[in-house]
Amino acid sequence: MTISTSVWLTVGATVLAAVLAAGVGELVALGVRRLGRTHEILATLAQRGRRPLAGLLGTLAATVALHVGTAPADWREPTLTVLGLLAVAFGAGLAVVAANVVQDVLLLRYRIDVADNRRQRQRRTQVQLVKRVVVALIVVVAAAAMLLTIPGARGVGTSVLASAGLLSVVAGLAAQTSLSNVFAGLQIAFTDGIRVDDVVVVEEEWGNIEDITLTYVVVRLWDQRRLILPSTYFTTTPFANWTRNSSDIIGTVDFETDWTTPVEELRSHAEGFVRDHPLWNGQTFALQVTDAKNSVLSFRVLVSANSGGELFDLRCAVREELVGVLRRDHPGALPRVRVETPAPVVSLPHQGSRV
Template sequence: MPWYLLLGVGALAAVAAAILGVYLLHRLIRRLGRRVRVLASLARRGYRPAQVLAVLFALQLSLLLGAPGGGWREPVLHGLGLALIGAGAWLVIALVLVFEDASLARIRLDRADNRQARRMHTQITLIRRVAVAVIAVLTIGAMLMTFPGARAAGTSLLASAGVIGAISALAAQSLLGNVFAGVQIAFSDAIRIEDVVVVEQEWGRIEDITLTYVVVHLWDDRRLILPTSYFMAKPFENWTRRESRLLGTVELDVDFAVPVEAMRAELRRALEASELWDGRVCVLQVTQAINTLLRVRALVSAADAGSLWDLRCLVREDLARWLREQHADALPRLRVEQARPGGGRDEPAPADDADARLFGDTADGRERTHAFSGPAGNPAEN
């Protein structure tokens, strides 16, 4: 039998044995995973990369043991080696994902006070992304080092590493700045996933944090994409950094005839009838008296930003309805002066003309006229 037929049969047998071995191991881990969640994640994420790695290893071993020497043998072995490095990196990344799944499974975000949980969720997610990026860079470097020319080029480039580093840092300044900002965000606790923020005058929640950008899910289902460096360089509002409970205001302009005490009682009645109110704050104050109107501010509280928004709208609607139905005389109104039937008006007695003119016929007025008119006495000529 020719050697290539023997090689083919041996390679097929090795590949079949590798696939069968990985399959049996996968079945065993999946069965154990019914009781252990980590093993279930390992069976789900590690099966394909382990299968590819085992097949490539079986092929390489078959070539090493059964293939005769020749010009084709070394390139094929080199290609299989590169594929093995890639498959090994794939398996390592799968193990990193298993670690992420196991860590996130212990973190519950459905609790009322989930600030610490959201912080850990953000950190674990960013650590996983950093680990995947490092593994990818090391894998590419390991593949390049298998080429003799690349090793020689790497040795020669070490002498000019300072220049190359400076050029690379200059070229990747923005990218590296965002990467470092992403790592800083993960451990500075400035923002976390699911935080409610106001950024660029838009209200939303943090949906995703990567090494280079942050996704903000806005209230109207738009997505605002911002570089991570933005949150380290510009101010923004974080409504849930310490806790999710918030205070909100409702302002109304009303007439001076408004019964403030009755309006305060109506505010409390509306809040006590709503499930959105958390029972902490119920305050109504007159904050300003502007021209013919009073500005009344209602201060209310809720357990989270979404409930607060709905509660403010409910309070605004209820107070407007109460004013319209119970105290219509307290609604904002415009007062005008009506002329007398004869066409004249009740005018006050005219004041002294000297007190009504800045440039009047007094010593000080004449001095001002001369000063602001110029030497020729006509401002237009100057």
């Protein structure tokens, strides 16, 4: 048997071992998927992790086959190095899939489609940010492992990691904006300053927190625009959080009328309308005259709702109803400007004049 024939047999055995191991991975994924008929999480794990698992098992099988069935040769070490890199890559991919599945499991426990979801939004924010940190660590560790796997780069990587100059490099990078945003993102997640779906007012814009990453925060504005702000904005700049302590919030409706407005009648009508409105949460209502000067009365209506979006719609409905009532039943109470014209001056005839 010639050397070339032996090499080809070894390659064939290695490929066969890899294919068989990948097939085992597919069978494992199929079994987990069968179990996932009653557990959605298992089905998701099988679907996402099928290819990384098959690749990892196939790579490990090929590595074992080469170690067992080949003698030292020029092509053996480079091949093992490539297989080692692939094994690290597939293992990192499988770890990322596991992190995503764990996130999905935890997010199912903290649903935000309930009336008071403040605690759920806090937990979801923390879970999402922790998952991003874990994925980042997996990528960094995998990159370091791949670097140390390459014989030519192993010495360079070891010397850099062991050098005292690395600390100064890390400290210098930490002062940069990118890492400052990362640290700010972690601070946001665990200090409970803002949470996903919080109602905030930033840059004179009203909206909901749509996403919180390690470096930036996405605010979905009321008109469906997205305002993207760095994480450091929320740790250095004052902003309004309407749902910091609870989901229900209070809003105002301000308007002005003439002094002839029947206040008690208007208050009774507004209270009946608000109590019957489906967006009112039954907690806060008030109609007060907040000012009376010049030719108008200033009114303020306080109403409450379960969320910022519902409060906005409720305020608009109350405003439209009061305007309609004034125009329909009390047109004289609409704001007006009174102008007083002076009385005409009558000139009396002088004494002695002839009439």
